[in-house]
Amino acid sequence: MEEEEGKFLHIVMFPWLAIGHIRPFFRLSECLARKGHRISFISTPRNLQRIVKVPRELSHLINLIAFPLPEVENLPPNAESSMDVPHVKQQLLKVALDLLQPCVRSFLERARPKPDWIVYDYASHWLPPLAEEFGISRGYFSLFTAAFMSFLGPTDALIFGEKYGRLTAEDYTVVPEWVPFPSDVAFRLHEMTKNMEKDAEGNEYDSGTSDSIRFGLSINGSEIVIFRSYVEFEPEWFDLIQQLYQKPIIPIGVLPIEDDEREDEFDNDDTEWPTIKEWLDSQKQNSIVYVALGTEATLSQKEAHELALGLEQSGLPFFWVLNRNHLSEMLPHGFIERVKNRGMVYTKWAPQIKILSHSAVGGFLTRCGWNSVTEALGFGRVLILFPIMNDQGLNARLLHDKKVGIEIPRNEKDGSFTSESVAKTVKLALVSEDGREVRENALKMKDLFGDKSRNNSCIDSLVRQMVQTRARGFIKEIRNDV
Known part of the structure; x- marks a missing residue:
């Protein structure tokens, strides 16, 4: 014994x-x-x-x-x-x-x-x-x-x-x-x-x-x-x-x-999932950009405007989680109304792993936190890289080098970016022929990160x-x- x-x-x-x-x-x-x-x-x-x-x-x-x-x-x-x-x-x-x-x-x-x-x-x-x-x-x-x-x-x-x-x-x-x-x-x-x-x-x-x-x-x-x-x-x-x-x-x-385990989120109330799933189920396979910047990242009003307008200009459907720092109040006037037929702005806690695992999700616009990156690659989702703080910049460079994501171009000195660069990067990652290799590489990662x-x-x-x-x-x- x-x-x-x-x-x-x-x-x-x-x-x-x-x-x-x-x-x-x-x-x-x-x-x-x-x-x-x-x-x-x-x-x-x-x-x-x-x-x-x-x-x-x-x-x-x-x-x-x-x-x-x-x-x-x-x-x-x-x-x-x-x-x-x-x-x-x-x-x-x-x-x-x-x-x-x-x-x-x-x-x-x-x-x-x-x-x-x-x-x-x-x-x-x-x-x-x-x-x-x-x-x-x-x-x-x-x-x-x-x-x-x-x-x-x-x-x-x-x-x-x-x-x-x-x-x-x-x-x-x-x-x-x-x-x-x-x-x-x-x-x-x-x-x-x-x-x-x-x-x-x-x-x-x-x-x-x-x-x-x-x-x-x-x-x-x-x-x-x-x-x-x-x-x-x-x-x-x-x-x-x-x-x-x-x-x-x-x-x-x-x-x-x-698959049968709950997500260890700080809010374990999963009552919102049926509403989210119903919306995702109505979308085409691999068509949606999932956007989530985590619980600590902050954007200026100008950055929030450019990101929102970029998603709008891309013409692609998206699911954007805004559950911190009143970011939804910083969105451009009339934005939510203009995109309501193809985009959802969600202001409550959302179960990220369940969303990423849904077949409608094609890519993930992420601030490049390693937790979120590993979850996305576990389902083979291509990454749109938007680092904000801490180690995220180096993660973005690594993921770009490994050809599993594409980084949104920013001014290297002040970090500014345009809605046009957001729209172009999102389309490149999800639908452009030039982004096919990156999408295929990300899909292959499912065999490693999801094993x-x-x-x-x-x-x-x-x-x-x-x-x-x-x-x-x-x-x-x-x-x-x-």
Whole structure:
């Protein structure tokens, strides 16, 4: 009996406070629990309540640990995730996250059975030495592509960026010297400027530790680095990241959701789906542009106008989800009335995976968040690339290089674009003969991103690595005791 129990691990999960991070962390938790491993999933009360729902059959293996987020000056009350605050105030969430360190310490010290592993995100740079103090193995889980992490570079470049010539926004607009092959994967100036923007009063909030240093220390302190991606999709970047990190790199696929599983959205009310499905059912196969810019992206009124007018000028049917920041109020006068016969502007939460899986959807106009990209490619949908913030610009360059998407042209300095460029790109991606190769390449991705059997094999490889690493740790402890 003891030998059988020894095959299973107790794994602690500690994601960053963002919907797009909590969801894949919990999806990985489910995959591991289905293989018999015990999971302790740590987040804040509100995040656990609105995002995480433990399947009944796994309730004996997944334990939710809620730590209230400490109050921080200028952080809005009840703000527990990045979707609850403007982009410029997200550093304040990192201040609050850092203040959870005593709670995490106490949990790791008292947890029984003793945790074998803690899998953590980029923001909790203080966690690796804390876990090591208690003899717990550490796994850094990257929810970013191997291309993005390679662009950031070796950990020394992350921690001591000034020594590598990274001092200004312009320094991130060129491919770094450690990339040994031809590549277009670099930021545009307007993307870096937006990542560094201040609030309306000119305030620039600081957590005390830059994101770059958080990345570097988190990776440095890990025993393995886990990637939510496939080697087959970005092999050259996985080769490079292995050289840069010099430690085990474990790709676990994209964690596709099973057909019979619910979507782990922050709003689990699926009562709207019949209305959406009825509209989709009335459309021709592969004809619709699905447009969704996520829960955090913001557009100016001019950008909202140009995007709307571009969809109108394209002449193609579309389904546009506008459920944040009153964006629907920023649309051009009369737009909704003019497009009502071929376009739906939806202002409530919408089940993205169900929409993407519908046969009427031909393409996806996306801000290039990796979660949404993997979901779309899992159904073979061609991508119209419209990056807005964070890692999305690099994702767009990668997807363009892989010929599975087409990027809407923008002014590299200020990010401006026209309705004409939107219309042209949408038609190129969905119906133009010149876009046929991209559509065919995207369709082929269904065999990779939608392959649940392949993903399951990746999880098995991760488990083997974790068990072997734990075994080596036990041997080391015994030798030290002797």
